[in-house]
Amino acid sequence: MKKMSIDDKLALDLFRTDEEHPHIIVDLDYKDEEEIRKLVLxxxxxxxxxxxxxxxxxxxxxxxxxxxxxxxxxKIVKEWNHPHGEIGVQYRQG
Ligand code: SF4
Structure with a gap:
C-alpha cells in the first residue's frame, strides 16, 4: 500500500467553515520571529x-x-475556541 502524504490525508477530511466568525484570533502584528516560527513549524x-x-x-x-x-x-494566539455547532473539521482518516 502506498504511503499517503499529509496533504493527501488532509484532503480526505471535511471542513465546514464559518467565514464570519473565526474560532482563533491571532496578533498578526507580533514581531518576535522565534515565536512566529514555533507556530509555523x-x-x-x-x-x-x-x-x-x-x-x-x-x-x-x-x-x-x-x-x-x-x-x-x-502571545500570538489571543483567543482560541472550538467552532460552534457542526462547524469545523470532520475527520475521515485515523
Ligand atoms: S489548532 Fe492546531 S491545526 Fe488549528 S491553527 Fe492551531 S496548531 Fe494549527
Missing amino acids: ACPAKCYKYDEGIFSFSYLGCLECGTCRVLSRD
Missing part, C-alpha cells in the same frame, strides 16, 4: 505562514488540535 495544517517577513494566518483548514493555543496563548 508546529501547526500540522500549515495555518500559519511566515514568508519574507510577512506573517499570515488562516483558520479555515484548522484541525482543532490546540497546539498553537498551548505554544502561544496570550
